[in-house]
Amino acid sequence: MQLSAREDIQAPINAVFEMVADFERFERMAMRRGIEVRRMSGHMGVVPGTRWETEFRLRGKPRHVAVHMAECDPPSRMMFEAASKGMNGVTMIEFLSLSQRRTRLSVDMSLSAKSLPARLLLQSLRLGQSRFRRQFQVRLSEFAREMEERHLHGG
Numbered sequence: 001m002q003l004s005a006r007e008d009i010q011a012p013i014n015a016v017f018e019m020v021a022d023f024e025r026f027e028r029m030a031m032r033r034g035i036e037v038r039r040m041s042g043h044m045g046v047v048p049g050t051r052w053e054t055e056f057r058l059r060g061k062p063r064h065v066a067v068h069m070a071e072c073d074p075p076s077r078m079m080f081e082a083a084s085k086g087m088n089g090v091t092m093i094e095f096l097s098l099s100q101r102r103t104r105l106s107v108d109m110s111l112s113a114k115s116l117p118a119r120l121l122l123q124s125l126r127l128g129q130s131r132f133r134r135q136f137q138v139r140l141s142e143f144a145r146e147m148e149e150r151h152l153h154g155g
Contacts, residue, residue, distance in 0.1 A: 001122055001129070003109045005137040007144040011151035013097040016105060017075035019147045020093060021046040030054070048072050059121075086118030087111060107140055 009016050023046070027037045035056040042050025050069040055062060063084060071079040075095055082089040089111045096104040113119040125132060 001111045001126055003133060003136045004107070005133075005140040006104060006106045007137075007140050008098065009103045009105055009144045010101060010148045011103060012101055013075045013095050013103045015151050016103040016147060017095050019150060020078070020095075020105070021074075023050070027052075042069065046072055046074070046078075084118075086115035087113055087122070105140070105144060107136075109136075 011019075023039070027039065030037045035054055038053045040051040040053055046069075048069050048071055052067045054065045054067065056065075057063065065082050065084045067080055067082045069078065070081045070090075071077065077095065078093045080091045080093075082091070089109060092106075092108045094106040094108075096106070098104055111122060111125075113122045
């Protein structure tokens, strides 16, 4: 299953990259949503090989997902790979400078199943794909507006 979203942000590419690379902020956001997050490596900045272990409940079952940063090419792209017992995922984040003060952020995510239960879960997600695609775009749009605010107000 593939999900893609793009958003233009009123901020320079380096500022957008730095905000997306604020892993501590994302870790805190995940924890507030009930996701246990442990950074296993990469405590010294944004580097390929940085790893996280996450645990959360989905559809009433505990899930464990290992995430690692596979690539990082500042300020143009980051790639993350995720693996769980039954599923793999790849997320590519690309940054394109449209002007000195405007950046296009593109997020492409693909999920693939390694087991029958994971294939069934992906199939159920595909049935609601249009809703998921809209939700994915809405979340990226909200994140983009938040980044513009943070850039504007220096936070």
